[in-house]
Amino acid sequence: MASSSVATIRRLNHNSNPSSSTATATALLVPKIEPKLEPLDEPFPPPPGFNFPTTSSTAAAAATPIPTTPTIPEVRSDYNRLTELFFSSGLPNLGDVGILPESDTNPQAIVTVPEPEEAQHSNGILARHVPRRYYNRSSELVRVMDLQPDDQRFFRDEARRTRMLFDSLRVYAVAEDERRRGTLSPHRRTRGDLKASTLMRERGLWLNRDKRVVGEIPGVSIGDVFFFRIELCVLGLHGQAQAGIDFLPSTRSSNGDPVATSVIVSGGYEDDEDSGDVIIYTGHGGQDRHSRQVVHQKLEQGNLAMERSMHYHVEVRVIRGLKYEGSITGKVYVYDGLYRVTETWFDVGRSGFGVFKFKLVRIGSQPEMGSTTMKFALSLKTRPLEARPRGYVSLDISHRRENLPVFLFNDIDEAHDPIYYEYSTTTIFPQYLFSSGSSGSGCDCIGGCNDDDCFCARKNGGEIAYDLNGILVRGKPLVFECGPHCRCPPTCRNRVTQKGIKNRFEVFRSRETGWGVRTLDLIQAGSFICEYTGIVLTREQAELVTMNGDNLVYPSRFSENWKEWGDLSKVSAEYSCPTYPSVPPLDFAMDVSRMRNLACYMSHSSNPNVFVQLVLYDHNNVSFPHLMLFAMETIPPLREISVDYGVADELTGKLAICN
The missing domain is CATH 2.30.280.10 (SRA-YDG)
Structure with missing residues (x-):
């Protein structure tokens, strides 16, 4: 004791x-x-x-x-x-x-x-x-x-x-x-x-x-x-x-x-x-x-x-x-x-x-009561300037690139950093990944995809990764979504992460962690949050950038918390963690010094409420997947969103480049 x-x-x-x-x-x-x-x-x-x-x-x-x-x-x-x-x-x-x-x-x-x-x-x-x-x-x-x-x-x-x-x-x-x-x-x-x-x-x-x-x-x-x-x-x-x-x-x-x-x-x-x-x-x-x-x-x-x-x-x-x-x-x-x-x-x-x-x-x-917080968050979504007359720096740092506006709030100091970066809703990959040799073919599901005869479902091990409501059923090493070469409609349930954010978010200034992100909506566990975006650099490019003293985001350092979502080992001895499709070590870096989105401001936590799920849809090179963020648990309105970066700044709890 x-x-x-x-x-x-x-x-x-x-x-x-x-x-x-x-x-x-x-x-x-x-x-x-x-x-x-x-x-x-x-x-x-x-x-x-x-x-x-x-x-x-x-x-x-x-x-x-x-x-x-x-x-x-x-x-x-x-x-x-x-x-x-x-x-x-x-x-x-x-x-x-x-x-x-x-x-x-x-x-x-x-x-x-x-x-x-x-x-x-x-x-x-x-x-x-x-x-x-x-x-x-x-x-x-x-x-x-x-x-x-x-x-x-x-x-x-x-x-x-x-x-x-x-x-x-x-x-x-x-x-x-x-x-x-x-x-x-x-x-x-x-x-x-x-x-x-x-x-x-x-x-x-x-x-x-x-x-x-x-x-x-x-x-x-x-x-x-x-x-x-x-x-x-x-x-x-x-x-x-x-x-x-x-x-x-x-x-x-x-x-x-x-x-x-x-x-x-x-x-x-x-x-x-x-x-x-x-x-x-x-x-x-x-x-x-x-x-x-x-x-x-x-x-x-x-x-x-x-x-x-x-x-x-x-x-x-x-x-x-x-x-x-x-x-x-x-x-x-x-x-x-x-x-x-x-x-x-x-x-x-x-x-x-x-x-x-x-x-x-x-x-x-x-x-404060949770019910009061939920009502206040609802007023922020519809009447932000009435609910909080002071503190808003921008009512949409995405400049309408996202489906819903991303607020920027700071009532702590005069910092306005997030408005000076170009907002990117998707990751910028090297152009050679989209050559015809690596793009491959898509499915022929004209009316919509299902688990039985969809080519993309077979690439996922014989199943669509999402349920009918767009919830990720369980974490996997890699999820294949339908892409530009598929014949299924844009409404296909296997295109969840390509449809953009479905919730309102707010980047805010904190005395403890610098910048942070919180949701204004109630987010269901397993729901798609957003993509972690930036400019992808190969190893050689990353070495050159690092020589100039720039900080980069290394996807290989993110913790594999996807293994926890859908882990049913406590209720079934027959359950085993998915190993297919296999993914080689992620040997690339992301530069967020010029282009980024709201994900870059999320705080680090060893017990996060968001995890990284690797997803492919616009090319077939498994070495360069998208970093998609999903909710590990039900996230109430105005609750801060956190992710496990694996390596983070000891003082602020997040990557230095995103501070």
Whole structure:
């Protein structure tokens, strides 16, 4: 422990005076009409005697070392259980929470993962070769405290890799369905999210299942955005796949008091009021299938848990469900931080039926809410000068060369460097690469390309690299796209990177890293970002330029992070990293001293959210591919974009030439 940091986790102790809690509950007016019950999380209990396997979760056993990584010599979590009292928080003694024996199969403690019939794949990678399992969630409550920088990096990377695996599985499952069923309409919705979550759950890859974390989830940051609700369950941010209140049920507590740990605010109840830092949250129950209140609510289950959380001063996580144009489902979920329940009362709702209301107030000294950031980013896209009257140097440094404008923002100093370079949307290659001898022939897919009979698909190993929505299915040593010699139309799904950027970006000035790049849109994992452009120099040309003291970008130094996108080795022993098509070492340099684009201003990170994928389409010389950037994870609006350069300036974290 001498060289390691310690993450303190405290165990929640619910009170020992059940009589007082009972009095508080019965003092409230409770209608006698039975409400519509909250949907259960899981219709199938775990098999008798089944022990939940230990996983690399945030909540490991006390004083048990978490698996080490090359960058962290030793990271440990010291758990003081919340069940022994929040001594350091100054809360009253809350008693003890018992853990029921394994034979207890309370269905409210389990998360549902519906299994469509189409999840039964014949493909070896997604074939289910383990028994179907349903794990009982732990009743032990813990709070993570005093995370040191090494702990934060470790847990953030763990959450990042878990999300990447979920996204990779989801995209792969959708692509497999498209291949099995033939060309499908891009508007058809395949539930890849459920397939991905099921596979991960069967292999014990869900996080925070062996403990219920109160407060912050290590590795999840305020402002993180999720496309699918089941992904919240995978990370342990919210454990209910349907219900809006996640809680420890009373049947799992020795004193019979439930405790709420998180809520989803999505406007599903007509009596909800949301003003940001203060929320009037309507309890669950009493609605019909059309979301209309038809009977009175009752102080039970999640509603009672919210009241008990107020009584015990236990904070709850708030996730907002927002409508978002362009999202996969038309909706996104944003983690907005911790709130406290400060008041609760029973009232007559707009429908005339009784509802429970809870006033949640956001705890101070937290980063800005992600939902607020998303709304601000939307205003920047449509009314930038109104949203930020000062700081804009240019509203489009690409001079309309890109599909969408690239903003230049600097409210730090007087530097305007990016406007002095010629903006190039594509890499400039030596002319000899386009001679007839090396250009080759293209496909004859007049109506559009597919995996079966496309010449370009055969060059990719028999498959199109992208799904119908233009998402890269998995990283490869090299991707062949359709080019100028192909007969397929410009709308072909195998021309993703040639169509230019699809999102709005902003080059901005930072006090820490000089220039940086951030997105104004929500970017889905696996999406194309942009090309890393410049003028290609052969080795001989690069040596001459270097003699004059100029800095160059060497593509061979970029880390091979493409291997992580689509890596399914954790869920299938049959998976192997793609090795075809093979690419020789990249023996060329790129001069960005005269021509460049927004990619040159991206910061370096050893845990980047963008990776380099080599792509060919305008010539067939595999020694000179395009450097295309794709998203490794879901990137929220105004989140800085980073790439692993392999070698970067130690002070600024990026290449000196791009600073």
